[in-house]
Amino acid sequence: MTSDDVRHRREAGHFVRWAxxxxxxxxxxxxxxxxxxxxxxxxxxxxxxxxRRLLHDDTLKSEDR
Structure with missing residues (x-):
């Protein structure tokens, strides 16, 4: 879980804290x-x-807007 190519690290952390x-x-x-x-x-x-910035700033990526 500590390598850079692992997936779902964040979700696993939430699960461990919940458990x-x-x-x-x-x-x-x-x-x-x-x-x-x-x-x-x-x-x-x-x-x-x-x-306003999220609605009108075209320099932001659409996923962030």
Missing amino acids: LAQKIARDLSFPAVRWNGPSQAMDDEARWATA
């Missing part, structure tokens, strides 16, 4: 994935600015 929380598994560890998202909630103006 531990449900006490189905013991002594399992899984490398954490660092999330680089916002560290705090966005205010209304920032949320609207992001929405």
